[in-house]
Amino acid sequence: MSVEPQQTGxxxxxxxxxxxxxxxxxxxxxAIDLFxxxxxxxxxxxxxxxxAGVGRRTFFRYFRSKEDAxxxxxxxxxxxxxxxxxxxxxxxxxxxxxxxxxxLVLDSYLSDPDVSVxxxxxxxxxxxxxxxxxxxxxxxxxxxxxxxxxxxxTDGQPLADLRASxxxxxxxxxxxxxxxxxxxxxxxxxxxxxxxxxxxLVVDAFSTEQPRRETGDDxxxxxxxRSSASLAEVVQQISASLRPAGGHPQ
Amino acid sequence: MSVEPQQTGxxxxxxxxxxxxxxxxxxxxxAIDLFxxxxxxxxxxxxxxxxAGVGRRTFFRYFRSKEDAxxxxxxxxxxxxxxxxxxxxxxxxxxxxxxxxxxLVLDSYLSDPDVSVxxxxxxxxxxxxxxxxxxxxxxxxxxxxxxxxxxxxTDGQPLADLRASxxxxxxxxxxxxxxxxxxxxxxxxxxxxxxxxxxxLVVDAFSTEQPRRETGDDxxxxxxxRSSASLAEVVQQISASLRPAGGHPQ
DNA sequence: ATTGCTAATGGCACGGAGTGCCGTTAGCAT
DNA sequence: ATGCTAACGGCACTCCGTGCCATTAGCAAT
Numbered sequence: 001m002s003v004e005p006q007q008t009g010x011x012x013x014x015x016x017x018x019x020x021x022x023x024x025x026x027x028x029x030x031a032i033d034l035f036x037x038x039x040x041x042x043x044x045x046x047x048x049x050x051x052a053g054v055g056r057r058t059f060f061r062y063f064r065s066k067e068d069a070x071x072x073x074x075x076x077x078x079x080x081x082x083x084x085x086x087x088x089x090x091x092x093x094x095x096x097x098x099x100x101x102x103x104l105v106l107d108s109y110l111s112d113p114d115v116s117v118x119x120x121x122x123x124x125x126x127x128x129x130x131x132x133x134x135x136x137x138x139x140x141x142x143x144x145x146x147x148x149x150x151x152x153x154t155d156g157q158p159l160a161d162l163r164a165s166x167x168x169x170x171x172x173x174x175x176x177x178x179x180x181x182x183x184x185x186x187x188x189x190x191x192x193x194x195x196x197x198x199x200x201l202v203v204d205a206f207s208t209e210q211p212r213r214e215t216g217d218d219x220x221x222x223x224x225x226r227s228s229a230s231l232a233e234v235v236q237q238i239s240a241s242l243r244p245a246g247g248h249p250q
Numbered sequence: 251m252s253v254e255p256q257q258t259g260x261x262x263x264x265x266x267x268x269x270x271x272x273x274x275x276x277x278x279x280x281a282i283d284l285f286x287x288x289x290x291x292x293x294x295x296x297x298x299x300x301x302a303g304v305g306r307r308t309f310f311r312y313f314r315s316k317e318d319a320x321x322x323x324x325x326x327x328x329x330x331x332x333x334x335x336x337x338x339x340x341x342x343x344x345x346x347x348x349x350x351x352x353x354l355v356l357d358s359y360l361s362d363p364d365v366s367v368x369x370x371x372x373x374x375x376x377x378x379x380x381x382x383x384x385x386x387x388x389x390x391x392x393x394x395x396x397x398x399x400x401x402x403x404t405d406g407q408p409l410a411d412l413r414a415s416x417x418x419x420x421x422x423x424x425x426x427x428x429x430x431x432x433x434x435x436x437x438x439x440x441x442x443x444x445x446x447x448x449x450x451l452v453v454d455a456f457s458t459e460q461p462r463r464e465t466g467d468d469x470x471x472x473x474x475x476r477s478s479a480s481l482a483e484v485v486q487q488i489s490a491s492l493r494p495a496g497g498h499p500q
Numbered sequence: 501a502t503t504g505c506t507a508a509t510g511g512c513a514c515g516g517a518g519t520g521c522c523g524t525t526a527g528c529a530t
Numbered sequence: 531a532t533g534c535t536a537a538c539g540g541c542a543c544t545c546c547g548t549g550c551c552a553t554t555a556g557c558a559a560t
Contacts, residue, residue: 019537043515044516044517045517055539057358057538057541058539061538062512063453065517065518066518078273125531126520130385131385132540134384135385159447159451162427162448163451164422165427166424166455169423170416173419174415177415197412201409201413205416205456206455244445294546296545304510305509307509307548308508311508314545314547316545
């Protein structure tokens with residue numbers, strides 16, 4: 001309807017990488033606002049393109065579909081995660097590395113609270129957009145699972161594949177939980193603080209190999225015992241497990 | 251192109267619930283076969299409808315979209331899961347109940363190995379179909395999370411919401427892992443046996459409250475102890491935990 | 501058997517998504 | 531000033547998904 005007379009977008013803004021980013025964001029903001037005020041189905045791609053001052057055809061050069069318009073470019077974040085995993089220290093707890101990876105996703109949302117919050121109301125309301133979001137989460141989860149599987153296999157973990165899938169899902173779910181809470185708070189709460197707690201829960205649940213030695217004060221030992229074993233055997237095994245500093249019974 | 255001269259589908263098969271099921275399945279099989287031999291994009295809805303001997307318009311009365319054509323009706327399974335949760339014994343381990351719920355999904359795949367395996371090659375290959383699959387998994391996961399959250403809250407668990415989301419994701423991931431393995435084996439392996447093992451891993455990871463008492467032969471006790479506690483305290487607590495046969499505290 | 505009701509069906513037409521194609525033009529180098 | 535390159539916009543096309551409506555099978559009542 002209302003066409004800005006002197007829209008900068010008329011120029012070949014996409015010529016440079018800088019310009020592409022700019023126009024992409026303009027389109028995203030336009031799409032989000034239109035979806036929010038007129039509804040997702042009622043808004044056509046023409047509307048979005050017009051609001052951004054570009055042609056319909058150009059829209060599809062920036063987004064593969066109408067749904068994609070409101071999402072950030074996950075590919076970049078995915079590359080960052082891959083790089084972090086590639087450079088990660090192999091002596092670090094694999095799950096904590098995975099948490100660090102998914103934190104990059106969290107940061108990408110935190111970097112633009114306004115857009116993120118608005119997008120949330122949309123993904124929370126419009127089914128196609130929610131599905132799209134879920135699909136992208138799944139892509140992250142696959143990357144996590146792949147890294148974890150490799151780590152678990154070299155660590156000689158039994159059922160490495162299963163453990164990796166489950167742990168990746170848990171890490172992703174923890175991230176999603178934190179993100180949701182943060183979004184529902186309107187972007188005001190301390191997401192990283194929540195993330196630390198949430199990740200700790202996941203790490204505790206899946207780090208069967210050794211108890212955390214780095215937290216100085218009060219260590220924890222998890223022992224798995226058969227109740228049919230004699231009490232003497234149990235005591236012997238427990239005390240043996242407690243004594244050595246690094247040797248874990250397996 | 252080739253129109254069956256005496257296609258039963260010409261009749262109002264959809265009149266009865268029985269008939270609807272039949273035609274729905276006919277359409278699904280037709281879609282799967284066409285997608286496999288001609289490719290997903292190349293196959294039009296007209297092709298599917300024609301192969302099933304019905305009109306294009308009728309196709310959309312059975313499936314909301316072209317992508318949906320190859321999937322079973324998840325709504326029924328979702329209802330079954332909801333019912334199972336509603337009738338579940340509140341003294342059962344919540345996570346085991348969740349596993350039982352997701353086993354219904356597994357069973358729905360197992361009930362038709364041929365279609366399930368073919369569908370897998372499609373969801374594994376075609377991005378839109380994979381996204382669709384992921385979206386339906388997410389719906390299951392939400393139902394699991396809702397149940398677990400309610401259980402955890404009544405159990406007075408701290409961080410019930412987070413725990414529920416993470417545990418639900420883990421259960422779903424375990425299920426997906428088993429399903430994938432079974433599908434990759436062409437539907438030959440013992441899915442339920444794999445599922446038991448996979449679920450056990452998840453239960454072990456998240457059941458901090460009490461060990462399982464129902465598995466008859468050789469029970470397992472997981473004890474979480476502070477290494478700073480005295481050995482006497484540890485022994486006392488262990489023996490106290492081992493003695494009662496069925497009476498677990500909560 | 502005839503009649504009337506109900507609901508599944510299929511054809512038609514329409515809007516909108518996504519794509520291939522191509523002429524146009526801005527930005528840049530020579 | 532000229533030529534090259536690539537983003538842009540418009541056009542046309544296919545196909546998806548849906549509203550509308552006439553048709554007809556199946557069933558019930560008379």
